[in-house]
Amino acid sequence: MAKTIKIFDTTLRDGEQSPGCSMNLKEKIEMAQQLERMNVDVIEAGFAAASPGDLHSIQEISKHIKNCTVASLARAHKDDIDKAWESLKFAEKPRIHVFLATSPIHMEYKLKMTPEEVLISSEKMVTYAKSLCNDIEFSAEDATRSNVDFLAQVFDKVIKAGATTINIPDTVGYTTPDEYYDFLTAIIEKCPALKTIDISVHCHNDLGLGVANSIAAIKAGVTQIECTVNGIGERAGNAALEEIVMSLNTRKDYYDIETRIDTRQIVRSSNLLSRITGVKVQPNKAIVGANAFAHESGIHQHGVLNNKETYEIMTPESIGLDTNRLVLGKHSGRHAFNDKLTQLGYELTKEELDMAFKKFKDLADKKKDVYDKDIDALVSRQKIEVPK
Numbered sequence: 001m002a003k004t005i006k007i008f009d010t011t012l013r014d015g016e017q018s019p020g021c022s023m024n025l026k027e028k029i030e031m032a033q034q035l036e037r038m039n040v041d042v043i044e045a046g047f048a049a050a051s052p053g054d055l056h057s058i059q060e061i062s063k064h065i066k067n068c069t070v071a072s073l074a075r076a077h078k079d080d081i082d083k084a085w086e087s088l089k090f091a092e093k094p095r096i097h098v099f100l101a102t103s104p105i106h107m108e109y110k111l112k113m114t115p116e117e118v119l120i121s122s123e124k125m126v127t128y129a130k131s132l133c134n135d136i137e138f139s140a141e142d143a144t145r146s147n148v149d150f151l152a153q154v155f156d157k158v159i160k161a162g163a164t165t166i167n168i169p170d171t172v173g174y175t176t177p178d179e180y181y182d183f184l185t186a187i188i189e190k191c192p193a194l195k196t197i198d199i200s201v202h203c204h205n206d207l208g209l210g211v212a213n214s215i216a217a218i219k220a221g222v223t224q225i226e227c228t229v230n231g232i233g234e235r236a237g238n239a240a241l242e243e244i245v246m247s248l249n250t251r252k253d254y255y256d257i258e259t260r261i262d263t264r265q266i267v268r269s270s271n272l273l274s275r276i277t278g279v280k281v282q283p284n285k286a287i288v289g290a291n292a293f294a295h296e297s298g299i300h301q302h303g304v305l306n307n308k309e310t311y312e313i314m315t316p317e318s319i320g321l322d323t324n325r326l327v328l329g330k331h332s333g334r335h336a337f338n339d340k341l342t343q344l345g346y347e348l349t350k351e352e353l354d355m356a357f358k359k360f361k362d363l364a365d366k367k368k369d370v371y372d373k374d375i376d377a378l379v380s381r382q383k384i385e386v387p388k
């Protein structure tokens with residue numbers, strides 16, 4: 001039977017830390033609702049201690065989300081943990097996510113703590129977080145540049161203190177798939193208690209290996225993957241949710257792993273995020289780039305016309321893409337227009353739709369074909385309010 005792994009989405013926390021990707025409250029709620037529609041297991045909604053605005057937005061997101069766990073990040077400080085807990089007070093399924101660095105370079109130059117102090121503080125702060133909330137994730141920041149024996153010791157302590165998920169992140173995107181697999185296998189061997197809880201990975205993309213490392217980690221036995229829509233995140237970004245999910249889907253024959261993601265929501269999520277942040281997806285980006293299902297050369301077009309599988313390893317429909325690429329023009333009806341809006345990540349009320357449809361018809365009278373960018377411009381100009 002296929003094993004199911006959890007998808008922990010950090011678009012609203014690590015993703016938002018990426019330059020040019022900050023979002024206002026309404027945008028965060030809209031994005032969180034789309035993540036829920038896509039069926040992610042966990043939404044990391046923010047870092048409550050970062051600012052009162054962040055704390056407030058986690059509270060508001062928590063009020064709107066019913067089916068996913070909502071996580072709030074905290075350093076291993078009592079004050080941060082209190083703020084995280086305060087931010088989660090309306091959450092149906094709250095998770096406090098405590099992190100502390102374990103690598104020699106971070107301990108010495110950033111934390112100015114000895115390994116012994118890190119060990120004590122991890123245990124103490126997880127114990128404190130557990131006194132508030134049942135669902136506790138602990139992350140050993142910069143794990144892949146940490147000593148394996150030391151990590152095993154830290155994990156033993158925090159699992160005994162009540163951590164229910166242990167995250168072993170590749171914070172600086174330093175590791176490679178083979179090395180990560182060996183590293184995770186060694187830690188699991190040295191700390192058998194890991195097998196009794198969820199093991200998570202969180203891979204950054206500094207060497208372009210975030211997704212490959214996450215897939216290698218699944219083979220080593222991890223049960224949760226942390227990722228972001230379109231791969232946004234600190235520096236070169238985080239592992240991209242759509243690439244991980246579609247790799248596992250497309251190669252289920254080899255991995256026999258499932259996620260709970262509704263893959264037909266992938267394009268909509270990607271478009272919504274791009275629209276909100278104004279950060280475009282590169283055309284050749286895997287899965288969601290504009291060219292991901294485009295065929296230019298005659299040989300490829302000929303192959304695809306005879307049998308799509310000659311050059312397509314997944315169907316456009318499986319990610320929610322309009323396969324026949326309907327071109328909207330003056331003859332198009334309300335239905336096709338509304339379908340296109342949904343695909344572009346818009347959810348309009350009846351009144352907003354009426355107004356937008358009228359504008360679309362006016363434009364279609366003046367222009368032969370109406371493209372996605374025209375519709376984007378048209379609806380954005382209408383200043384549509386985000387639904388509650």
Ligand code: KIV
Pocket residue numbers: 014099139140141142167169170171172202204
């Ligand atoms: O990259 C990282 O290590 C993080 C942690 C806070 C999980 O973002």
Ligand code: ZN
Pocket residue numbers: 014171202204234
């Ligand atoms: Zn990160």
